[in-house]
Amino acid sequence: MPIDWSPLAAILEKHERFLVTTHVRPDGDALGSEVGMAGLLRAKGKDVRVVNSSRTPPRYDFLDEDGTLFRHFGGDVQASDLADREVLVILDLSAWSQLGDMVDFVRSFPGPRVVIDHHVSQDDLGATFLKDVTAEATGTLVARAARALQVPITPSMANGLLTAIAMDTGWFRHPNTRPSTLREVADLVESGAEIHLIYQRIFERNTLGRLRLMGEMLAGLRTALEGRVSYATITREDLSRNGAIPQDTEDLVDYTVSVEGVEVGLLFIEQARGGVKVSLRSRNGLDVARVAAVFGGGGHKAAAGATLPEPLESAVAAVLAAVRQALETSV
Ligand SMILES: [Mn+2]
Numbered sequence: 001m002p003i004d005w006s007p008l009a010a011i012l013e014k015h016e017r018f019l020v021t022t023h024v025r026p027d028g029d030a031l032g033s034e035v036g037m038a039g040l041l042r043a044k045g046k047d048v049r050v051v052n053s054s055r056t057p058p059r060y061d062f063l064d065e066d067g068t069l070f071r072h073f074g075g076d077v078q079a080s081d082l083a084d085r086e087v088l089v090i091l092d093l094s095a096w097s098q099l100g101d102m103v104d105f106v107r108s109f110p111g112p113r114v115v116i117d118h119h120v121s122q123d124d125l126g127a128t129f130l131k132d133v134t135a136e137a138t139g140t141l142v143a144r145a146a147r148a149l150q151v152p153i154t155p156s157m158a159n160g161l162l163t164a165i166a167m168d169t170g171w172f173r174h175p176n177t178r179p180s181t182l183r184e185v186a187d188l189v190e191s192g193a194e195i196h197l198i199y200q201r202i203f204e205r206n207t208l209g210r211l212r213l214m215g216e217m218l219a220g221l222r223t224a225l226e227g228r229v230s231y232a233t234i235t236r237e238d239l240s241r242n243g244a245i246p247q248d249t250e251d252l253v254d255y256t257v258s259v260e261g262v263e264v265g266l267l268f269i270e271q272a273r274g275g276v277k278v279s280l281r282s283r284n285g286l287d288v289a290r291v292a293a294v295f296g297g298g299g300h301k302a303a304a305g306a307t308l309p310e311p312l313e314s315a316v317a318a319v320l321a322a323v324r325q326a327l328e329t330s331v
Helices: 006-014 028-043 058-064 100-107 138-148 155-168 179-190 195-203 208-219 236-242 288-294 312-330
Strands: 017-021 047-052 070-072 087-091 113-117 128-131 222-224 229-234 264-270 276-282 303-308
Touching: 006 113, 006 128, 017 028, 028 047, 028 058, 028 087, 028 138, 028 155, 058 155, 058 195, 113 138, 138 155, 138 179, 155 179, 155 195, 208 229, 208 236, 229 312, 264 312, 276 288, 276 312, 288 303, 288 312, 303 312
Parallel strands: 017 047, 017 087, 047 070, 087 113, 113 128, 229 264
Antiparallel strands: 222 229, 264 276, 276 303
């Protein structure tokens, strides 16, 4: 499904001041795609600001080495600071619910909005959608946009885009890793991406807090539905007791689905503002995005998420019931 990039080219002809943003709790694809997009726009001579509704998780601070790229909406940037922005570029999301504290700002943004994304679920964001749901990562799409617009990929853009693709493919382990993924990655390495350093920076800088939290989470893993489901919970108290921060929970859900015989893995995380976030992973072909949608969430077939407004115990019961129903009706 190749994207026609001419709407983006037309916007670049007409406008100078761009604002780039992404989803709440940004991951490697979100932040890496922003690095690539900022590089693309700057190569075209544009004035670019990158402002997110969440702070940058420490594991990704290497993407912004001098600390000048990623800004925090409501923190070091206020809505009034962004009044001069002409175009809003939204990366790696297609749903209002993913905009966090920036949702009102985005709703009232007067200029053109462009969404570059690969998620299936989609709200009408009043935007030009440049979307390919078959792409493994938004980073892939930004790399394609750079080529379509004849922008050379610099080493810093390549590091961002490789991070994006690597993280959304589980470092090339998930089924969305295809020959074209590896060709793209080869091109990015040729453009200067330092694949070994990126790995070290993301995976070999665990804090003691994250490792202790992980140990507790693993010790508390439970199975349900005759061993077809494995799940774990992380409370606010678990975080503080172990000296961990919310970002330390990224990827921990992958352990839940690594248990032999398990088809669906779930990780429930109590949120600071109340409610529970559940991450869902599937490895038997069950579409967990549809399970997440029951609770107003979304994502991909094999990896999805949702936030439930209720306490932990009832959130676990509700999601397990929905997974049971999905498993029973899917075969
Ligand atoms: Mn993504």
